[in-house]
Amino acid sequence: MGAPHRAEKEWARELMLLTGYFRCWDCERTWSIADGLAENPDGARPQQPTTEVGTYADGSTAPGEPPAGRSGETATRLRQEGDALLAGQGTPWGRITVFSDSAPDSSGGVESLAVVSRPGRPTLVAGACAGSGAKGVVCLWDMADGRLVHAPLPGHPDRIRSMTTLLLPDGRILLASGGDTGTIALWNPVTGQSVREPAGNWLGGVTGMCAATVPDGRTLLVTATPRGAVRLWDPLTGESVGRLNPYGSPIQSIAAVPISADHTLIAASDTAGRLHVWDPAVDDPWEEGAAVQLSARALADADHRVASVAAVPAYGRTVLATGDNGGVVMLWDPATGAPIGDGLPFSTGTAGLPVITGATLHGGRAVLVAGSRQGRRLRVWEPETGALQHIALDVAVTCLATAGPELIVGHDRGVLKLPLPGR
Structure with a gap:
């Protein structure tokens, strides 16, 4: 039949415009699907003038x-x-500064990060690395030059999934790590010594953790699991002192949101895309306290599944x-x-x-x-x-x-x- 005439090409392109559009990450311009099928890229035209x-x-x-x-x-x-x-x-x-290699027997990948900021002292970066046999190790690097400040810290019997830093009322800073079989460990980032050996947690893998400050002066460790258990822990005794998430929704992300110098709220997203906000300062998990939930209408209008x-x-x-x-x-x-x-x-x-x-x-x-x-x-x-x-x-x-x-x-x-x- 031969090559189509120019008018036929334009008509075909007009039909293809009905198939939809895409936005190019590299140039941030909007193109039609027809542009993506153009024989010669020079013939493609963005939807708005350059x-x-x-x-x-x-x-x-x-x-x-x-x-x-x-x-x-x-x-x-x-x-x-x-x-x-x-x-x-x-x-x-x-x-770009490349940090020193992690554990010699690790895969090199880093699953979680935490920053240890110490007034008047170098900032440290903690990373959770996968060691041999799917065990986890903690690496600490000097922020300034990316060198390891300690030998990699072993001891986790499982893969480390989450990390956070805890600033205690007495000024000490601890590093917490959580594993995929539920182990929780505490480290002294300055000395590299274990404050508490990794302990099992029947509530399931620790997929997220953060630090919460409550008005009575305590700093608590908050952990979340895919099974929906969100717990508050006394970091020094290892005792569970409270729970959040009364509905038991499986949690995939969690964060501490300070609302004042001595009061932190906890925000979390579940696997269904819902967002929850809790106040760790109240004893009853059904009480909202200072927590305000996000606007359901705004979430629905934006079709935003968190x-x-x-x-x-x-x-x-x-x-x-x-x-x-x-x-x-x-x-x-x-x-x-x-x-x-x-x-x-x-x-x-x-x-x-x-x-x-x-x-x-x-x-x-x-x-x-x-x-x-x-x-x-x-x-x-x-x-x-x-x-x-x-x-x-x-x-x-x-x-x-x-x-x-x-x-x-x-x-x-x-x-x-x-x-x-x-x-």
């Missing part, structure tokens, strides 16, 4: 379409190349961040349960089990970093201005943390740190 909104590290602009969200957002794209972080056309942005939670700085205070498996991140006021701002929209290449962290940079600017577990792309978002930056890594991300203006990335081969992009 505008100069993308910015590179050297201040030059790159063609692109304003990403979804508030007007004025910019998208800076960075990529890892060896130990360097590069912007457009190879412009240097910053250096898969991960994190406490992050924004708008001059600590707010709750929630992420879903589509890559959407929303911010919430823990005092009212209402959403804050427009949120971070879906973007191609960011879907999957979300990992979220946040930091306050120099000058008081708050940023949120979001990615997906086993993904290789991160988004660095400044909620108050809408500025958006993308980072493409050579490793599969497993967990995130921040220490000051630096981002710590746990991945399938170890740990690295990089400077959080600024303006």
Whole structure:
């Protein structure tokens, strides 16, 4: 029949426009499915005229379409190349520090991170690594240069799934770790010694943990399991002193959200995508206390099924961040349960089990970093201005943390740190 005439090609393209659209992670422009099927990429046309909104590290602009969200957002794209972080056309942005190898007999992957900040002393980064025979080891690195400060700490009979730091009323800092068969251990991060040997927990694997401060001055360890058990523990005695989650929903993510200097709320997402907020200061788990649930209407309107939670700085205070498996991140006021701002929209290449962290940079600017577990792309978002930056890594991300203006990335081969992009 021969090649179709130009008019027939245009007619066919118009029909294909009815098949839908997709958003390109790399250029942040919206294209039709027909564009994706074009024989010659030069023949593809974005849905909006090209505008100069993308910015590179050297201040030059790159063609692109304003990403979804508030007007004025910019998208800076960075990529890892060896130990360097590069912007457009190879412009240097910053250096990546690779932390020292973990346990000699480990797989190299890091499942969980915790930052140990000690006033007047070097900041330490703790990572949970998988040792031989599926046993877990704890590694402690110096934040400044990424070197191991102790030999890897063995002792977990199971794979470590979660970690957190505990600041006790007497000023001591402990490191807690939880295993996938329910073991809980406490460590002294300064000496590397075990404070309490890993003890079994019949409640199931510890898939999440955090520290809660209650008004009577205590610091409690909070643990969560996929079976729905959320428990409060006295970290020094190992005694269970309370429970949360009266409905018993299976928990997949948990975070501590401070509402004052001496009062912390606990937020958790369950496997059905529901979000729960509890007050550990009340004895009866059915009593709400100071806890305010998120707006059910706002969650439904956004079709937001929460898969991960994190406490992050924004708008001059600590707010709750929630992420879903589509890559959407929303911010919430823990005092009212209402959403804050427009949120971070879906973007191609960011879907999957979300990992979220946040930091306050120099000058008081708050940023949120979001990615997906086993993904290789991160988004660095400044909620108050809408500025958006993308980072493409050579490793599969497993967990995130921040220490000051630096981002710590746990991945399938170890740990690295990089400077959080600024303006």
